[in-house]
Amino acid sequence: MKTCLIVDDSRMIRRVAGRIVKDLGFETSEAINGQEALDKCQMELPDAVLVDWAMPVMDGFDFVKKLRELPGGQKPIVVFCTSVRDISRIVEALAAGADEYIMKPFDSDIIESKFTLAGLV
Amino acid sequence: MSANDRQGALSLAPTYYDALRRLTLELAGINLGSNHAFLVETRLAKLAREEGYDSLDAMVSELFQTGGSRLAVQVVSALTERDTHFFKDQTAFRRLREVVLPDLHHKRGGGRIRLLSFGCASGQEPYGMAMVIDQMQDALEGMKVDIVGVDYPSQALERARLGRYTHFDVQRGLPVRDLVEYFDTDKADWVVKDKIRKRVEFRDIHLLSKLDTLDDFHAVMFCGSLPHYSAPARVRVLRGLSGLVKENGYLILGEGESLSKMNFGFDRVSESSGLYKKREVVIEPEVDPDLKIPNGRTTFEKSEQPYKPLKLSQP
Numbered sequence: 001m002k003t004c005l006i007v008d009d010s011r012m013i014r015r016v017a018g019r020i021v022k023d024l025g026f027e028t029s030e031a032i033n034g035q036e037a038l039d040k041c042q043m044e045l046p047d048a049v050l051v052d053w054a055m056p057v058m059d060g061f062d063f064v065k066k067l068r069e070l071p072g073g074q075k076p077i078v079v080f081c082t083s084v085r086d087i088s089r090i091v092e093a094l095a096a097g098a099d100e101y102i103m104k105p106f107d108s109d110i111i112e113s114k115f116t117l118a119g120l121v
Numbered sequence: 122m123s124a125n126d127r128q129g130a131l132s133l134a135p136t137y138y139d140a141l142r143r144l145t146l147e148l149a150g151i152n153l154g155s156n157h158a159f160l161v162e163t164r165l166a167k168l169a170r171e172e173g174y175d176s177l178d179a180m181v182s183e184l185f186q187t188g189g190s191r192l193a194v195q196v197v198s199a200l201t202e203r204d205t206h207f208f209k210d211q212t213a214f215r216r217l218r219e220v221v222l223p224d225l226h227h228k229r230g231g232g233r234i235r236l237l238s239f240g241c242a243s244g245q246e247p248y249g250m251a252m253v254i255d256q257m258q259d260a261l262e263g264m265k266v267d268i269v270g271v272d273y274p275s276q277a278l279e280r281a282r283l284g285r286y287t288h289f290d291v292q293r294g295l296p297v298r299d300l301v302e303y304f305d306t307d308k309a310d311w312v313v314k315d316k317i318r319k320r321v322e323f324r325d326i327h328l329l330s331k332l333d334t335l336d337d338f339h340a341v342m343f344c345g346s347l348p349h350y351s352a353p354a355r356v357r358v359l360r361g362l363s364g365l366v367k368e369n370g371y372l373i374l375g376e377g378e379s380l381s382k383m384n385f386g387f388d389r390v391s392e393s394s395g396l397y398k399k400r401e402v403v404i405e406p407e408v409d410p411d412l413k414i415p416n417g418r419t420t421f422e423k424s425e426q427p428y429k430p431l432k433l434s435q436p
Contacts, residue, residue: 085288090301101297103288110292113206117296 001027002120007037007051007060008081013104017050017081020108024121034058038066046076048120050102050111053082053093061096068097077118081106132162132177140185141165141200148197149273150329150354151346157200164199171276194327198275203345206293207245210344212376216396218253221340221371222261228369231263234339239362240328240346241270244281244321245294248313250342251320252303266320271335274325282323284313329354332361341366344375359385363399372397 004026008014018028026048031037035058037051049067051060058066060080067073080093081102090101100114115121141161142153153160162177169180172195184192208214225234238247247270254266272278280286291300291311304311326334341362350358363385366372372387374380374395380387387397 085306087301087304087306090297094298094301101300103292106292107289110289113293114297117294 001025002048003027003029003046004048004050005029005031005037005040005046005076007031007034007049007055007063009033009052009055013052013081017106017111020111021048021050021115023108024112024115034060034063034066037063038070041067041070041073041076045070045072048077048079048115048118050079050081053080053084053089061093064093064097077120079114079118132166133181134178137181137185141181141196144193145197145200146351146354148193148327148329149201150351150357151201151349152351153200160200164202165196168195168199168276194274198273198277201273201349202275202277203240203242205242205245205345206290207295207299208249209245209294210375212395213342213344213373214249214253216373217250217340217342218257220390220396221373222254222257225339225371226261226264229264233265233267235336236266236268237335237338237341237365238268238270239341239343241272241278241281241323243277243286243290244270244284244323245286245290246270246342246344247281247321247323248284248303248317251317252299254320255303255317268321269335269338270321270323271326271328272323273327278323278325284318285310286313287311329357329361332365335365337365337367338370339367340371340373342373344373344378347374347378356383359383363387366399368399368401370399372399 002025004021006014006017006021006028007030008017009032014030018030021028029040029046031040033055034051037049038058041049051063053060060082064078067076067078074097077099078097079100079102080098081104083104084090085103093101100118102110102114112121138158138161142157145151145153165180166177169177172180172192174180174183180192181196183189184196236250238250241247247268250268254261254268270281272281285307286304287310291304300311303314303317305314306312324335326332343362347355347358359380362372366387371390374397376395379394380389380397386400388400390396390398
Protein backbone atom coordinates (compact mmCIF):
# COMPACT_ATOMS: atom_id res chain seq x y z
CA MET A 1 0.00 0.00 0.00
CA LYS A 2 1.29 3.47 -0.89
CA THR A 3 1.95 5.90 1.93
CA CYS A 4 1.09 9.57 2.24
CA LEU A 5 2.31 12.00 4.90
CA ILE A 6 -0.16 14.81 5.58
CA VAL A 7 1.47 17.95 6.96
CA ASP A 8 -0.78 20.71 8.27
CA ASP A 9 -1.06 22.59 11.55
CA SER A 10 -4.85 22.35 11.38
CA ARG A 11 -6.20 19.15 12.89
CA MET A 12 -9.39 19.56 10.88
CA ILE A 13 -7.53 19.75 7.56
CA ARG A 14 -5.40 16.72 8.48
CA ARG A 15 -8.57 14.80 9.28
CA VAL A 16 -10.50 15.79 6.14
CA ALA A 17 -7.57 15.39 3.76
CA GLY A 18 -6.58 12.14 5.49
CA ARG A 19 -10.01 10.63 4.91
CA ILE A 20 -9.93 11.55 1.20
CA VAL A 21 -6.40 10.21 0.72
CA LYS A 22 -7.29 6.98 2.53
CA ASP A 23 -10.22 6.55 0.15
CA LEU A 24 -7.71 6.76 -2.69
CA GLY A 25 -5.97 3.70 -1.25
CA PHE A 26 -3.15 5.27 0.79
CA GLU A 27 -1.91 4.53 4.26
CA THR A 28 -1.58 7.93 5.93
CA SER A 29 0.52 9.50 8.67
CA GLU A 30 0.48 13.06 10.01
CA ALA A 31 2.79 15.88 11.01
CA ILE A 32 1.87 19.28 12.41
CA ASN A 33 4.73 21.29 10.88
CA GLY A 34 7.61 21.03 8.42
CA GLN A 35 10.21 20.05 11.03
CA GLU A 36 8.13 17.14 12.33
CA ALA A 37 7.49 16.07 8.73
CA LEU A 38 11.21 16.22 7.96
CA ASP A 39 12.00 14.09 11.02
CA LYS A 40 9.48 11.48 9.86
CA CYS A 41 10.92 11.54 6.33
CA GLN A 42 14.42 10.93 7.72
CA MET A 43 13.06 7.78 9.39
CA GLU A 44 11.14 6.59 6.35
CA LEU A 45 10.31 8.27 3.08
CA PRO A 46 6.62 8.20 2.11
CA ASP A 47 5.39 7.86 -1.49
CA ALA A 48 3.54 11.17 -1.28
CA VAL A 49 3.47 14.28 0.89
CA LEU A 50 0.50 16.62 1.08
CA VAL A 51 1.86 19.77 2.70
CA ASP A 52 0.50 23.16 3.77
CA TRP A 53 2.58 26.29 3.17
CA ALA A 54 2.13 28.44 6.28
CA MET A 55 2.93 26.50 9.48
CA PRO A 56 4.78 27.29 12.72
CA VAL A 57 8.35 26.06 13.37
CA MET A 58 9.07 25.19 9.71
CA ASP A 59 6.82 26.14 6.79
CA GLY A 60 6.05 23.93 3.81
CA PHE A 61 8.40 25.77 1.48
CA ASP A 62 11.47 25.15 3.65
CA PHE A 63 10.33 21.59 4.28
CA VAL A 64 10.25 20.78 0.55
CA LYS A 65 13.70 22.29 -0.03
CA LYS A 66 15.17 20.28 2.85
CA LEU A 67 13.32 17.11 1.85
CA ARG A 68 14.81 17.28 -1.64
CA GLU A 69 18.30 17.46 -0.09
CA LEU A 70 17.83 14.21 1.86
CA PRO A 71 19.24 10.98 0.44
CA GLY A 72 16.40 9.66 -1.75
CA GLY A 73 14.50 12.87 -1.08
CA GLN A 74 13.70 13.35 -4.76
CA LYS A 75 11.46 10.28 -4.70
CA PRO A 76 8.32 11.38 -2.79
CA ILE A 77 5.68 13.19 -4.83
CA VAL A 78 5.02 16.50 -3.06
CA VAL A 79 1.66 18.21 -3.41
CA PHE A 80 1.21 21.59 -1.77
CA CYS A 81 -2.22 22.14 -0.21
CA THR A 82 -2.49 25.75 0.81
CA SER A 83 -4.50 28.96 0.81
CA VAL A 84 -1.71 30.75 -1.06
CA ARG A 85 -3.04 31.51 -4.56
CA ASP A 86 -0.53 33.96 -5.91
CA ILE A 87 0.97 32.78 -9.21
CA SER A 88 4.49 33.89 -8.28
CA ARG A 89 4.29 31.84 -5.06
CA ILE A 90 3.07 28.79 -6.98
CA VAL A 91 6.06 29.16 -9.31
CA GLU A 92 8.34 29.37 -6.24
CA ALA A 93 6.84 26.18 -4.83
CA LEU A 94 7.43 24.34 -8.10
CA ALA A 95 11.00 25.63 -8.26
CA ALA A 96 11.60 24.41 -4.70
CA GLY A 97 10.59 20.89 -5.71
CA ALA A 98 6.79 20.60 -5.49
CA ASP A 99 5.15 18.36 -8.08
CA GLU A 100 1.57 19.61 -7.83
CA TYR A 101 -0.35 22.32 -6.07
CA ILE A 102 -3.80 22.44 -4.47
CA MET A 103 -5.50 25.68 -3.50
CA LYS A 104 -7.84 25.57 -0.50
CA PRO A 105 -10.72 25.08 -0.22
CA PHE A 106 -10.48 21.68 -1.83
CA ASP A 107 -12.76 18.70 -2.29
CA SER A 108 -12.19 15.02 -2.95
CA ASP A 109 -12.36 15.56 -6.75
CA ILE A 110 -9.50 18.02 -6.62
CA ILE A 111 -7.26 15.78 -4.48
CA GLU A 112 -8.00 12.80 -6.70
CA SER A 113 -7.35 14.86 -9.84
CA LYS A 114 -4.05 16.20 -8.56
CA PHE A 115 -2.88 12.79 -7.30
CA THR A 116 -3.78 11.37 -10.72
CA LEU A 117 -1.85 14.10 -12.53
CA ALA A 118 1.13 13.40 -10.28
CA GLY A 119 0.96 9.70 -11.18
CA LEU A 120 0.00 8.58 -7.69
CA VAL A 121 -3.40 7.10 -8.56
CA MET B 122 -37.71 8.13 2.34
CA SER B 123 -41.04 7.07 0.91
CA ALA B 124 -42.27 7.92 -2.57
CA ASN B 125 -44.72 10.38 -1.02
CA ASP B 126 -41.94 12.09 0.94
CA ARG B 127 -39.83 12.33 -2.18
CA GLN B 128 -42.75 13.76 -4.10
CA GLY B 129 -43.29 16.24 -1.29
CA ALA B 130 -39.72 17.50 -1.71
CA LEU B 131 -40.24 18.25 -5.40
CA SER B 132 -41.40 21.67 -6.47
CA LEU B 133 -43.06 20.85 -9.79
CA ALA B 134 -46.21 18.98 -10.71
CA PRO B 135 -45.24 15.39 -11.65
CA THR B 136 -46.38 15.80 -15.26
CA TYR B 137 -43.85 18.58 -15.79
CA TYR B 138 -40.91 16.25 -15.15
CA ASP B 139 -42.01 13.96 -17.93
CA ALA B 140 -42.77 16.91 -20.20
CA LEU B 141 -39.23 18.24 -19.63
CA ARG B 142 -37.75 14.83 -20.37
CA ARG B 143 -39.70 14.66 -23.65
CA LEU B 144 -38.76 18.22 -24.57
CA THR B 145 -35.06 17.45 -24.07
CA LEU B 146 -35.32 14.31 -26.16
CA GLU B 147 -37.11 16.19 -28.91
CA LEU B 148 -34.87 19.26 -29.04
CA ALA B 149 -31.46 17.80 -28.24
CA GLY B 150 -31.92 14.08 -28.86
CA ILE B 151 -30.67 13.40 -25.35
CA ASN B 152 -32.45 11.04 -23.00
CA LEU B 153 -32.27 12.27 -19.42
CA GLY B 154 -33.42 8.93 -18.07
CA SER B 155 -36.29 8.30 -15.73
CA ASN B 156 -34.59 9.50 -12.55
CA HIS B 157 -34.01 13.10 -13.61
CA ALA B 158 -36.00 15.01 -11.00
CA PHE B 159 -32.85 15.98 -9.07
CA LEU B 160 -31.27 17.32 -12.27
CA VAL B 161 -34.39 19.35 -13.03
CA GLU B 162 -34.58 20.74 -9.50
CA THR B 163 -30.94 21.78 -9.21
CA ARG B 164 -30.16 23.06 -12.68
CA LEU B 165 -33.48 24.68 -13.52
CA ALA B 166 -33.92 26.32 -10.12
CA LYS B 167 -30.63 28.11 -10.77
CA LEU B 168 -31.75 29.13 -14.25
CA ALA B 169 -35.10 30.36 -12.90
CA ARG B 170 -33.32 32.58 -10.37
CA GLU B 171 -30.95 33.96 -12.98
CA GLU B 172 -33.81 34.67 -15.39
CA GLY B 173 -35.76 36.54 -12.70
CA TYR B 174 -38.64 34.12 -12.11
CA ASP B 175 -40.21 33.90 -8.67
CA SER B 176 -39.89 30.13 -8.66
CA LEU B 177 -38.97 27.11 -10.74
CA ASP B 178 -42.66 26.38 -11.12
CA ALA B 179 -43.28 29.87 -12.56
CA MET B 180 -40.59 29.39 -15.20
CA VAL B 181 -41.67 25.90 -16.24
CA SER B 182 -45.35 26.91 -16.32
CA GLU B 183 -44.50 29.76 -18.65
CA LEU B 184 -42.40 27.48 -20.83
CA PHE B 185 -45.23 25.06 -21.45
CA GLN B 186 -47.99 27.68 -21.62
CA THR B 187 -46.31 30.03 -24.08
CA GLY B 188 -43.99 27.60 -25.87
CA GLY B 189 -41.25 30.26 -26.00
CA SER B 190 -38.43 28.86 -28.12
CA ARG B 191 -35.69 30.95 -26.45
CA LEU B 192 -36.70 29.72 -23.01
CA ALA B 193 -36.99 26.16 -24.31
CA VAL B 194 -33.41 26.24 -25.63
CA GLN B 195 -32.17 27.70 -22.33
CA VAL B 196 -33.97 25.03 -20.33
CA VAL B 197 -32.71 22.19 -22.52
CA SER B 198 -29.18 23.61 -22.52
CA ALA B 199 -29.19 23.74 -18.73
CA LEU B 200 -30.48 20.18 -18.49
CA THR B 201 -27.96 18.77 -20.95
CA GLU B 202 -24.92 20.72 -19.81
CA ARG B 203 -22.10 18.28 -19.19
CA ASP B 204 -20.07 18.35 -16.04
CA THR B 205 -16.68 18.73 -17.64
CA HIS B 206 -13.16 19.66 -16.69
CA PHE B 207 -9.84 20.30 -18.35
CA PHE B 208 -8.38 17.34 -20.26
CA LYS B 209 -11.33 15.25 -19.13
CA ASP B 210 -10.82 12.58 -21.78
CA GLN B 211 -7.10 11.98 -21.58
CA THR B 212 -7.20 9.23 -24.21
CA ALA B 213 -8.72 11.63 -26.74
CA PHE B 214 -6.09 14.25 -25.99
CA ARG B 215 -3.35 11.65 -26.29
CA ARG B 216 -4.69 10.73 -29.73
CA LEU B 217 -4.75 14.37 -30.73
CA ARG B 218 -1.17 14.87 -29.51
CA GLU B 219 0.38 11.62 -30.69
CA VAL B 220 -1.51 10.72 -33.87
CA VAL B 221 -3.73 13.42 -35.33
CA LEU B 222 -1.56 16.54 -35.16
CA PRO B 223 1.72 14.85 -36.20
CA ASP B 224 -0.06 13.18 -39.14
CA LEU B 225 -1.73 16.38 -40.32
CA HIS B 226 1.59 18.21 -40.03
CA HIS B 227 3.44 15.44 -41.84
CA LYS B 228 0.96 15.34 -44.72
CA ARG B 229 0.45 19.05 -45.10
CA GLY B 230 3.90 20.21 -44.11
CA GLY B 231 2.42 23.40 -42.69
CA GLY B 232 -0.35 25.76 -43.69
CA ARG B 233 -3.53 26.37 -41.74
CA ILE B 234 -5.70 23.66 -40.21
CA ARG B 235 -9.02 23.82 -38.42
CA LEU B 236 -10.05 21.81 -35.37
CA LEU B 237 -13.56 21.55 -33.94
CA SER B 238 -14.68 20.81 -30.40
CA PHE B 239 -18.26 19.61 -30.89
CA GLY B 240 -20.37 20.07 -27.77
CA CYS B 241 -17.75 22.17 -26.03
CA ALA B 242 -19.88 23.06 -22.94
CA SER B 243 -17.98 25.62 -20.84
CA GLY B 244 -14.92 25.58 -23.08
CA GLN B 245 -12.38 23.44 -21.23
CA GLU B 246 -11.97 21.07 -24.19
CA PRO B 247 -11.18 23.64 -26.94
CA TYR B 248 -8.92 25.60 -24.57
CA GLY B 249 -7.17 22.32 -23.73
CA MET B 250 -6.67 21.73 -27.47
CA ALA B 251 -5.13 25.20 -27.76
CA MET B 252 -2.75 24.41 -24.88
CA VAL B 253 -1.66 21.20 -26.62
CA ILE B 254 -1.00 23.16 -29.84
CA ASP B 255 1.04 25.68 -27.89
CA GLN B 256 3.11 22.93 -26.27
CA MET B 257 3.72 21.31 -29.68
CA GLN B 258 4.66 24.46 -31.55
CA ASP B 259 8.18 23.22 -32.35
CA ALA B 260 6.93 19.89 -33.68
CA LEU B 261 4.20 21.64 -35.68
CA GLU B 262 6.49 24.24 -37.18
CA GLY B 263 4.86 26.21 -39.99
CA MET B 264 1.35 25.04 -39.13
CA LYS B 265 -1.32 27.49 -38.00
CA VAL B 266 -4.23 26.04 -36.09
CA ASP B 267 -7.70 27.54 -35.68
CA ILE B 268 -9.99 25.99 -33.09
CA VAL B 269 -13.76 26.33 -33.02
CA GLY B 270 -15.95 25.27 -30.09
CA VAL B 271 -19.65 24.81 -30.71
CA ASP B 272 -22.61 24.05 -28.49
CA TYR B 273 -26.16 25.13 -27.82
CA PRO B 274 -26.56 28.74 -26.73
CA SER B 275 -26.24 28.59 -22.95
CA GLN B 276 -24.68 30.20 -19.93
CA ALA B 277 -21.94 27.58 -20.14
CA LEU B 278 -21.04 28.77 -23.62
CA GLU B 279 -20.99 32.35 -22.40
CA ARG B 280 -18.55 31.32 -19.68
CA ALA B 281 -16.46 29.64 -22.36
CA ARG B 282 -16.31 32.86 -24.38
CA LEU B 283 -15.11 34.75 -21.32
CA GLY B 284 -12.50 32.10 -20.56
CA ARG B 285 -13.14 32.68 -16.87
CA TYR B 286 -13.03 29.79 -14.39
CA THR B 287 -13.33 29.27 -10.67
CA HIS B 288 -10.53 27.87 -8.57
CA PHE B 289 -12.43 24.57 -8.46
CA ASP B 290 -12.60 24.48 -12.29
CA VAL B 291 -8.88 25.00 -12.79
CA GLN B 292 -7.93 22.34 -10.25
CA ARG B 293 -9.70 19.48 -11.94
CA GLY B 294 -7.64 17.90 -14.71
CA LEU B 295 -5.31 20.83 -15.28
CA PRO B 296 -1.65 20.36 -14.29
CA VAL B 297 -0.44 23.23 -12.12
CA ARG B 298 2.30 24.04 -14.65
CA ASP B 299 -0.40 24.65 -17.28
CA LEU B 300 -2.32 26.79 -14.81
CA VAL B 301 0.71 28.99 -14.29
CA GLU B 302 1.53 29.10 -18.00
CA TYR B 303 -1.92 29.77 -19.46
CA PHE B 304 -3.96 31.64 -16.83
CA ASP B 305 -4.00 34.99 -15.10
CA THR B 306 -5.79 35.69 -11.84
CA ASP B 307 -8.63 38.19 -11.68
CA LYS B 308 -10.02 38.58 -8.17
CA ALA B 309 -11.16 35.08 -7.18
CA ASP B 310 -11.25 33.77 -10.77
CA TRP B 311 -8.73 32.43 -13.23
CA VAL B 312 -8.81 33.80 -16.76
CA VAL B 313 -7.35 32.13 -19.85
CA LYS B 314 -4.47 34.17 -21.24
CA ASP B 315 -4.94 35.89 -24.59
CA LYS B 316 -2.38 33.71 -26.37
CA ILE B 317 -4.72 30.74 -25.83
CA ARG B 318 -8.04 32.56 -26.03
CA LYS B 319 -7.18 34.07 -29.42
CA ARG B 320 -6.81 30.63 -30.93
CA VAL B 321 -10.38 29.63 -30.03
CA GLU B 322 -13.66 30.87 -31.48
CA PHE B 323 -16.99 29.87 -29.94
CA ARG B 324 -20.20 29.56 -31.88
CA ASP B 325 -23.67 28.63 -30.69
CA ILE B 326 -25.48 26.18 -32.91
CA HIS B 327 -28.15 23.53 -32.56
CA LEU B 328 -26.05 20.37 -32.59
CA LEU B 329 -28.77 18.35 -34.31
CA SER B 330 -29.47 20.94 -37.00
CA LYS B 331 -27.88 21.12 -40.41
CA LEU B 332 -24.29 22.03 -39.75
CA ASP B 333 -23.63 23.65 -43.10
CA THR B 334 -23.13 27.05 -41.49
CA LEU B 335 -19.79 25.67 -40.32
CA ASP B 336 -16.87 25.18 -42.69
CA ASP B 337 -15.17 21.83 -42.76
CA PHE B 338 -12.46 20.73 -40.37
CA HIS B 339 -9.27 18.66 -40.38
CA ALA B 340 -10.21 17.08 -37.06
CA VAL B 341 -13.28 17.02 -34.86
CA MET B 342 -13.24 16.11 -31.17
CA PHE B 343 -16.58 14.80 -29.92
CA CYS B 344 -16.13 13.25 -26.51
CA GLY B 345 -18.46 12.07 -23.81
CA SER B 346 -21.84 12.88 -25.35
CA LEU B 347 -22.52 10.11 -27.82
CA PRO B 348 -23.84 7.55 -25.30
CA HIS B 349 -26.47 10.03 -24.08
CA TYR B 350 -28.09 10.50 -27.47
CA SER B 351 -31.13 8.50 -28.53
CA ALA B 352 -30.47 6.13 -31.44
CA PRO B 353 -32.08 8.38 -34.11
CA ALA B 354 -30.30 11.45 -32.74
CA ARG B 355 -27.00 9.55 -32.76
CA VAL B 356 -27.41 8.83 -36.46
CA ARG B 357 -28.35 12.43 -37.13
CA VAL B 358 -25.45 13.95 -35.25
CA LEU B 359 -22.88 11.57 -36.74
CA ARG B 360 -24.20 12.17 -40.23
CA GLY B 361 -23.86 15.90 -39.61
CA LEU B 362 -20.32 15.47 -38.31
CA SER B 363 -19.37 13.32 -41.27
CA GLY B 364 -20.13 16.24 -43.54
CA LEU B 365 -17.88 18.50 -41.48
CA VAL B 366 -14.71 16.43 -41.58
CA LYS B 367 -12.42 16.86 -44.57
CA GLU B 368 -11.23 13.82 -46.49
CA ASN B 369 -8.36 12.18 -44.60
CA GLY B 370 -9.37 14.25 -41.59
CA TYR B 371 -10.04 12.77 -38.16
CA LEU B 372 -12.97 12.17 -35.85
CA ILE B 373 -11.86 11.75 -32.22
CA LEU B 374 -14.46 10.19 -29.96
CA GLY B 375 -14.29 9.71 -26.21
CA GLU B 376 -12.67 6.75 -24.49
CA GLY B 377 -14.77 3.65 -24.98
CA GLU B 378 -16.97 5.32 -27.61
CA SER B 379 -17.23 4.06 -31.16
CA LEU B 380 -19.26 4.34 -34.33
CA SER B 381 -20.19 0.67 -33.76
CA LYS B 382 -21.63 -0.71 -36.99
CA MET B 383 -22.20 2.67 -38.58
CA ASN B 384 -19.24 4.21 -40.37
CA PHE B 385 -20.52 7.41 -42.04
CA GLY B 386 -17.55 7.41 -44.41
CA PHE B 387 -14.97 6.91 -41.64
CA ASP B 388 -12.42 4.13 -41.17
CA ARG B 389 -11.15 3.16 -37.76
CA VAL B 390 -7.51 4.07 -37.24
CA SER B 391 -5.63 0.88 -36.33
CA GLU B 392 -6.86 -0.48 -33.03
CA SER B 393 -7.92 2.81 -31.53
CA SER B 394 -11.64 2.32 -31.23
CA GLY B 395 -12.33 6.00 -30.66
CA LEU B 396 -10.24 7.38 -33.52
CA TYR B 397 -11.55 7.48 -37.08
CA LYS B 398 -10.26 8.82 -40.36
CA LYS B 399 -12.50 10.18 -43.08
CA ARG B 400 -12.26 8.07 -46.17
CA GLU B 401 -10.95 9.68 -49.31
CA VAL B 402 -13.52 9.70 -52.07
CA VAL B 403 -11.81 8.34 -55.16
CA ILE B 404 -13.49 9.43 -58.36
CA GLU B 405 -12.82 6.91 -61.13
CA PRO B 406 -12.18 8.66 -64.45
CA GLU B 407 -14.38 7.72 -67.37
CA VAL B 408 -12.52 5.54 -69.85
CA ASP B 409 -11.96 7.22 -73.19
CA PRO B 410 -11.98 4.46 -75.84
CA ASP B 411 -9.44 6.40 -77.92
CA LEU B 412 -7.01 6.62 -75.04
CA LYS B 413 -3.98 4.35 -75.15
CA ILE B 414 -4.13 1.70 -72.48
CA PRO B 415 -0.94 0.73 -70.59
CA ASN B 416 0.54 -2.34 -72.17
CA GLY B 417 1.98 -3.90 -69.07
CA ARG B 418 5.46 -2.54 -69.66
CA THR B 419 6.85 0.38 -67.80
CA THR B 420 6.06 2.84 -70.58
CA PHE B 421 2.98 3.73 -72.50
CA GLU B 422 4.53 2.74 -75.84
CA LYS B 423 2.21 1.49 -78.50
CA SER B 424 1.64 -2.23 -78.15
CA GLU B 425 2.02 -4.52 -81.12
CA GLN B 426 -1.52 -5.73 -80.82
CA PRO B 427 -4.29 -3.21 -81.38
CA TYR B 428 -6.28 -2.57 -78.27
CA LYS B 429 -9.51 -4.46 -78.09
CA PRO B 430 -11.84 -3.85 -75.21
CA LEU B 431 -12.72 -6.99 -73.30
CA LYS B 432 -16.17 -8.32 -73.93
CA LEU B 433 -17.81 -10.01 -71.07
CA SER B 434 -19.45 -13.27 -72.00
CA GLN B 435 -23.15 -13.31 -71.52
CA PRO B 436 -24.41 -15.75 -68.94
